[in-house]
Amino acid sequence: MAYLHGPHAEIGDLADEVSGFIRRRLHGAPLGRTATAADLDAALANSITSGGLGAAKAWRLMTDVVVANTVGIDSERFLAFIPVSPSAAAAWADAVVGAASFPAESWLEAAGAVAAENQVLRLLADFAGMPAAAGGCFMSGGSIGNLSALAVARDQQPDRRMVAVADSAHASVHNTLHLLGLTAFVVATDDDGRLSARALRDALRGRSDVGTVVASAGSTNAGLIDDLDGIADVAAETGSWFHVDAAYGGAALFLAEFRDRLRGIGRADSFIVDPHKWLFAPAGSCALLYRNPALASKVHTQHGPYIDVFRKSGDEWNPSDFGYQLTRRASGLALWFSLVVHGIDAMQEAIGKGLELARYAAAAISNADPRLSVVMAPELSVVLFRREGWGSADWSAWARRLLADGIAFVAPTTWRGEPVGRLVFMHPLTPTSVIDEIVATLVIEPPDLASHLESDT
Numbered sequence: 001m002a003y004l005h006g007p008h009a010e011i012g013d014l015a016d017e018v019s020g021f022i023r024r025r026l027h028g029a030p031l032g033r034t035a036t037a038a039d040l041d042a043a044l045a046n047s048i049t050s051g052g053l054g055a056a057k058a059w060r061l062m063t064d065v066v067v068a069n070t071v072g073i074d075s076e077r078f079l080a081f082i083p084v085s086p087s088a089a090a091a092w093a094d095a096v097v098g099a100a101s102f103p104a105e106s107w108l109e110a111a112g113a114v115a116a117e118n119q120v121l122r123l124l125a126d127f128a129g130m131p132a133a134a135g136g137c138f139m140s141g142g143s144i145g146n147l148s149a150l151a152v153a154r155d156q157q158p159d160r161r162m163v164a165v166a167d168s169a170h171a172s173v174h175n176t177l178h179l180l181g182l183t184a185f186v187v188a189t190d191d192d193g194r195l196s197a198r199a200l201r202d203a204l205r206g207r208s209d210v211g212t213v214v215a216s217a218g219s220t221n222a223g224l225i226d227d228l229d230g231i232a233d234v235a236a237e238t239g240s241w242f243h244v245d246a247a248y249g250g251a252a253l254f255l256a257e258f259r260d261r262l263r264g265i266g267r268a269d270s271f272i273v274d275p276h277k278w279l280f281a282p283a284g285s286c287a288l289l290y291r292n293p294a295l296a297s298k299v300h301t302q303h304g305p306y307i308d309v310f311r312k313s314g315d316e317w318n319p320s321d322f323g324y325q326l327t328r329r330a331s332g333l334a335l336w337f338s339l340v341v342h343g344i345d346a347m348q349e350a351i352g353k354g355l356e357l358a359r360y361a362a363a364a365i366s367n368a369d370p371r372l373s374v375v376m377a378p379e380l381s382v383v384l385f386r387r388e389g390w391g392s393a394d395w396s397a398w399a400r401r402l403l404a405d406g407i408a409f410v411a412p413t414t415w416r417g418e419p420v421g422r423l424v425f426m427h428p429l430t431p432t433s434v435i436d437e438i439v440a441t442l443v444i445e446p447p448d449l450a451s452h453l454e455s456d457t
């Protein structure tokens with residue numbers, strides 16, 4: 001018999017190889033690359049065999065094919081979408097979570113892990129100004145966090161199935177509404193890109209079918225915070241459930257300078273923050289908090305003769321009662337450990353770096369060339385900018401060029417329909433010289449860019 005487990009597991013030097021890989025990765029991640037499906041299918045064909053290739057060959061496939069053809073979202077040069085840049089302490093703690101598979105769905109099975117996760121939820125609730133009774137769970141990401149929260153909202157508002165969302169709401173909110181059989185009532189953001197209480201109040205006037213309001217604390221595209229406090233007023237006036245999607249910008253709760261700006265989040269019925277975004281946890285983590293967790297457990301608690309044992313004394317905190325997930329990775333443990341190791345001050349400093357880099361980039365772009373301008377001053381760590389004369393083909397060519405040259409991974413976007421450039425800063429070690437390199441590529445004329453691309457292929 002081949003040993004898959006235990007001291008005789010047939011894995012050769014794998015443990016040393018993997019720990020070496022993790023150490024090198026945490027010293028600095030390469031930008032990586034993408035590949036075609038045909039190339040990867042060919043490289044991975046016959047990798048799964050009846051007898052197995054053995055650990056050495058399998059590890060070579062992992063590094064040379066899988067890792068090599070994957071973009072380093074954890075690289076300090078990854079400035080697209082929403083980067084993920086785990087701290088070293090968080091990544092090592094997550095390796096422990098992976099190895100032990102703590103069964104963090106229930107207190108009975110994983111009291112230690114759940115209690116540690118709850119410390120982080122409490123910290124976030126306190127920063128937000130939520131009451132002592134607030135609570136929730138960690139989930140695998142913002143999409144499932146939004147889905148879980150809005151499932152609870154739907155239960156509270158069975159006869160009012162319209163959900164007011166800004167035109168800037170994340171795609172997952174729309175998918176959630178579709179899955180839950182709810183309907184989006186889209187409210188236009190103001191000229192500054194934020195949902196205002198005035199616009200929401202005007203839009204809801206005379207309507208009785210809207211039972212939930214969703215606001216963003218950090219819209220994904222532009223990193224803007226809606227008027228949370230004013231929107232909380234409107235939600236209260238209309239008796240609506242108030243959910244805040246703070247998946248990205250919720251990290252700013254750590255910063256005293258943003259608490260006022262985020263104040264209304266403490267009045268929400270539910271909100272989410274993704275530690276895998278700007279709180280430096282590895283991918284797969286969302287903190288979901290409810291003002292009144294009992295409402296959530298009515299919706300999410302799963303029953304069955306094999307799991308009712310989770311609830312014997314009645315005061316156990318079972319994370320699976322608060323979101324749509326039973327078997328659950330302890331996805332808040334890495335952030336807890338990182339906070340225990342480094343403390344809140346270090347976390348504030350690391351988050352603040354993203355703000356500094358965004359401001360540096362906005363200034364560098366504005367001052368570099370009269371053809372360059374920012375769409376708006378960055379509020380968080382996203383910078384949107386224009387380049388006179390460039391259309392979407394130019395922006396795409398520019399992004400491909402930056403990746404091919406190993407300068408950065410960037411992804412253009414649109415603002416109010418106009419193709420624009422977009423940079424997102426999260427990794428605290430991104431040097432300003434990367435921004436300077438990027439800005440230099442923006443002053444090349446499109447024909448030069450095209451000839452660069454031709455010479456590249």
Ligand SMILES: Cc1ncc(COP(=O)(O)O)c(C=O)c1O
Nearest residue numbers: 082141142143170172220247248
């Ligand atoms: C504001 C916002 N909400 C929700 C999500 C979805 O989160 P996840 O990708 O973790 O499912 C994102 C992802 O970028 C986001 O930026």
